[in-house]
Amino acid sequence: MGPADVLRVGGSGLRSRPMRVFLSALGIAIGIAAMVGVVGISTSSSEDLNRRLAALGTNxxxxxxxxxxxxxxxxxxxxxxxxxxxxxxxxxxxxxxxxxxxxxxxxxxxxxxxxxxxxxxxxxxxxxxxxxxxxxxxxxxxxxxxxxxxxxxxxxxxxxxxxxxxxxxxxxxxxxxxxxxxxxxxxxxxxxxxxxxxxxxxxxxxxxxxxxxxxxxxxxxxxxxxxxxxxxxxxxxxxxxxxxxxxxxPSDVLEAKEATDDTLSGLLLGLGAVALLVGGVGVANTMVISVLERRSEIGLRRSLGATRGQIRTQFLCEALLLSALGGVGGVLLGIAVTSGYSTYQGWPSVVPVWAMAGGVGATLVIGGLAGFYPAVRAARLPPTEALATT
Structure with missing residues (x-):
């Protein structure tokens, strides 16, 4: 199968279970939103400090x-x-x-x-x-x-x-x-x-x-x-x-205060990482259940000539798409949180590009790891055994 076929087949698997996909993607989105939001708010605070120091003078x-x-x-x-x-x-x-x-x-x-x-x-x-x-x-x-x-x-x-x-x-x-x-x-x-x-x-x-x-x-x-x-x-x-x-x-006092805020930001980033890990477990759980529910589909495709590699690629693609949905949604939610809080505080709203790219990249890595075992398990199912469960 070509890339377009892989995406089409992987997407059809997600569309058949919209509520389960939404809840799994939401778990990842919360973790990514927390991480992007913390980085964005911290960066916005630093930018505000830099502007204030530039106006007040560090000399x-x-x-x-x-x-x-x-x-x-x-x-x-x-x-x-x-x-x-x-x-x-x-x-x-x-x-x-x-x-x-x-x-x-x-x-x-x-x-x-x-x-x-x-x-x-x-x-x-x-x-x-x-x-x-x-x-x-x-x-x-x-x-x-x-x-x-x-x-x-x-x-x-x-x-x-x-x-x-x-x-x-x-x-x-x-x-x-x-x-x-x-x-x-x-x-x-x-x-x-x-x-x-x-x-x-x-x-x-x-x-x-x-x-x-x-x-x-x-x-x-x-x-x-x-x-x-x-x-x-x-x-x-x-x-x-x-x-x-x-x-x-005096400007050193303001910078010391900012360093204290950075320590708190590090703690919140850790909590965001834990939330992201929990989201990854949710993806793995969703994919394992999907394999169990779709044994007949797997058996039918194998009997029609699909290889183990194609089955493995299909389910891995589903996991990556699911994670990507959560990652993109989390980045957008994190940007919204940063913008809202920065506006409330009167700060410039700044979300680093590396934080957005890193958020999506992290979800793809988590999705790949979470979907690898279910994809391998699906590929190893013998066609006769899979069809026998219909």
């Missing part, structure tokens, strides 16, 4: 004080910002300094109910370096940084019930009223700013007993020199005690 470095040799809290010199700015490959540098002040919606709130909000002194050039974006009002400037003006992070604004900036919007900060001049957008690279109240550096020193030491210095380095700048940043920020300066790269 942001931070320096914060660690601990002294005696275990006491250390601090960065007040000249650390200027010293870092002198590094050759640094594009911009800014800083914030934590104060002991607390912020409340009004002066009737109990002092113990701080809500976990921190008050920081901030430099006017912070948005450029830290990637902070003002969505309401404006940022601190040379005119208002010396006066009781504050910019709130999005979480801080939500907790304080502040949704609009302006001269009539005030919060109780450090024992006096501060005017809310701006509200920030969420900052994924610098999440500490989301729960912060930011005031001008001069007013913090004057009104809030701020000591003037920066607690976090933000540095933007040239993309090609990030590693070089990172290696000298601690020693530059604190030349006398470089070991007391902690240097980090």
């Amino acid at each position: 942001l470095l931070t320096v914060s004080p660690g601990q002294s040799f005696a275990g006491d809290a250390a601090h960065l010199p007040d000249s650390s910002v200027d010293m870092i700015g002198n590094i050759k490959d640094v594009e911009s540098v800014s800083a914030i300094g934590k104060t002991s002040a607390k912020v409340y919606r009004n002066d009737h709130i109990k002092k113990e109910e701080t809500g976990g909000l921190n008050v920081y002194a901030a430099r006017t050039d912070l948005p450029r370096t830290a990637g902070a974006e003002v969505v309401e009002g404006r940022w601190l400037n040379a005119a208002n940084q010396r006066y009781p003006a504050v910019v709130l992070g999005p979480k801080a604004a939500g907790q304080l019930g502040v949704f609009r900036a302006g001269p009539d919007t005030k919060v109780w900060l450090g024992g006096q009223w501060f005017t809310v001049v701006g509200i920030l957008a969420p900052n994924e690279l610098v999440p500490d700013l989301d729960s912060a109240a930011l005031v001008g550096w001069p007013v913090a020193e004057k009104e809030l007993d701020f000591d003037g030491y920066p607690t976090t210095v933000y540095t933007r380095a040239e993309e090609s020199a990030v590693s070089d700048v990172q290696s000298v940043l601690g020693a530059t920020a604190n030349p006398e005690n470089p070991s007391e300066a902690n240097v980090s790269r």
Whole structure:
């Protein structure tokens, strides 16, 4: 028989048992859909991360004080910002300094109910370096940084019930009223700013007993020199005690989170493989039953001159077609799941070609292995014995 004849004969065997074929193909489709869906969702998440990092920039470095040799809290010199700015490959540098002040919606709130909000002194050039974006009002400037003006992070604004900036919007900060001049957008690279109240550096020193030491210095380095700048940043920020300066790269945190998600994806891929194996067992079961039910057909074909090889090819073709139906259906279902979940999350929908091709290829391998024994068993049936069962 030619290829067309093999496909025609194999297809006729499947069409005679549509419900059984559907259920067997469904078992394989579920396994393939799980595997394609996991790969697609993981890839879509990675693509979203790459786009976010491209927008946020992977060249942001931070320096914060660690601990002294005696275990006491250390601090960065007040000249650390200027010293870092002198590094050759640094594009911009800014800083914030934590104060002991607390912020409340009004002066009737109990002092113990701080809500976990921190008050920081901030430099006017912070948005450029830290990637902070003002969505309401404006940022601190040379005119208002010396006066009781504050910019709130999005979480801080939500907790304080502040949704609009302006001269009539005030919060109780450090024992006096501060005017809310701006509200920030969420900052994924610098999440500490989301729960912060930011005031001008001069007013913090004057009104809030701020000591003037920066607690976090933000540095933007040239993309090609990030590693070089990172290696000298601690020693530059604190030349006398470089070991007391902690240097980090915020984008590494996002990548570490992605690595955690990849571990979970590996577990789900394993579960998909188990489902695919179960689907393969279903194919084998279907084909074995098919051989038992069609003994008379096998005997009749053998008596009419069909060879063992032709019988074996017929049943192997049926198993492969059955698996291919499940594989293609599973790939389509996996693409649909990926697209739906990615759209819900606001991610770009990406399903690698290798995942789709691998899904179909895996089903053909499973189908071939599952159908081999039933095909061989069918081919070995003697024509007289097979016809005797009619």
